[in-house]
Amino acid sequence: MGTQSMIPPLDDLVEKHMHREVASLKTGQTVFEALATIRNSPPFSSNIIYFYVVDELGKLQGIMATRSLLLSAPEKLIDDLMVKRPVAIPTIATILDACEFFTMYKFLAFPVVNESGILVGMLDIRTYNAEISSMSEDLSEGHPKDTYDALFQLIGVHWEEGKNSGIWTGFSVRFPWLVCNVAGGLIAASLLGLFEYELEKFVVLALFIPIVLALAESVAIQSVSISLQSMHKDSLTWGKLFIKLYREGLTGLALGLGTALLVVVYSYLRFWNIPLTATLLLGITGGVTLAAAAGQGVPNILKIMKMNPQVAAGPIALVCADMAALVFYLLSARFFFG
Numbered sequence: 001m002g003t004q005s006m007i008p009p010l011d012d013l014v015e016k017h018m019h020r021e022v023a024s025l026k027t028g029q030t031v032f033e034a035l036a037t038i039r040n041s042p043p044f045s046s047n048i049i050y051f052y053v054v055d056e057l058g059k060l061q062g063i064m065a066t067r068s069l070l071l072s073a074p075e076k077l078i079d080d081l082m083v084k085r086p087v088a089i090p091t092i093a094t095i096l097d098a099c100e101f102f103t104m105y106k107f108l109a110f111p112v113v114n115e116s117g118i119l120v121g122m123l124d125i126r127t128y129n130a131e132i133s134s135m136s137e138d139l140s141e142g143h144p145k146d147t148y149d150a151l152f153q154l155i156g157v158h159w160e161e162g163k164n165s166g167i168w169t170g171f172s173v174r175f176p177w178l179v180c181n182v183a184g185g186l187i188a189a190s191l192l193g194l195f196e197y198e199l200e201k202f203v204v205l206a207l208f209i210p211i212v213l214a215l216a217e218s219v220a221i222q223s224v225s226i227s228l229q230s231m232h233k234d235s236l237t238w239g240k241l242f243i244k245l246y247r248e249g250l251t252g253l254a255l256g257l258g259t260a261l262l263v264v265v266y267s268y269l270r271f272w273n274i275p276l277t278a279t280l281l282l283g284i285t286g287g288v289t290l291a292a293a294a295g296q297g298v299p300n301i302l303k304i305m306k307m308n309p310q311v312a313a314g315p316i317a318l319v320c321a322d323m324a325a326l327v328f329y330l331l332s333a334r335f336f337f338g
Helices: 031-040 066-071 095-105 125-134 136-140 144-163 167-194 196-201 209-230 238-271 274-304 309-337
Strands: 024-026 050-054 060-065 109-113 119-124
Touching: 024 031, 031 066, 050 066, 050 109, 050 119, 060 066, 060 109, 095 109, 167 196, 167 309, 196 309, 209 238, 209 274, 209 309, 238 274, 274 309
Parallel strands: 024 050
Antiparallel strands: 050 060, 109 119
């Protein structure tokens, strides 16, 4: 039997295969109160790996191992014992994504949360029933550590196979978004034509275009990565998006000033040109600020629009960053060079 048939289809959403009956505790409870709750309302599952701690709204706040709960003093607060900021799988994740979680963290189970951070289920190692069945002999002989290590390796095999499955699949998912970069390059060429007079008369301006674009692209990619990492932690609204854009814009402003000063020092010592120095200072600072906002905004806007930001956010953010940085730099040049 091939390994691909041992688990659910890799493109299935985890929501389809998760366990909806979850052993949960409430924040503010003591160990004594938590155990009393468990005795009065026993969890549906007899195989409890972790207890998940939620607040009054049902939002996941932490994880508590069964052993810790049983061995802790009755008067201890659950809030003081739980592992805070737990790793959780979002409902929009696929079984392929879950393979990566199991392989990377080597936990036996993960909580599943919706876009508001509310606990909706749990995905555990039993999803890979075929692998567990094939290793039951090792488990019965008392070698759980070695057995689970081997199991995680098998799950890693599924993940690698899933990532590399189908050239056409990878092409069809990624190519449409790369067209954005092609379009961006053509638009950039057109923009340069609009500033042909400045570039011909002040050739030195063209020398710094690569570094202006490189700084903007680097900051944009940093912002995209940070945005994707924090995306599943809470619900997203347009109001929250504006707050994120404001904060990231301030960060981008600081990054832009810092990098612009380095370039300005070099340009002044090299060319002794005040208009060029002013152009670089304003152009890089403004371009990096807008690039940071683009890197933060694009993934979140795609999520609000129910589109997959994992593949699309990078190319779109880079195009936006390039256009913003180039326009800002060339407008600054037109202003300072007259």
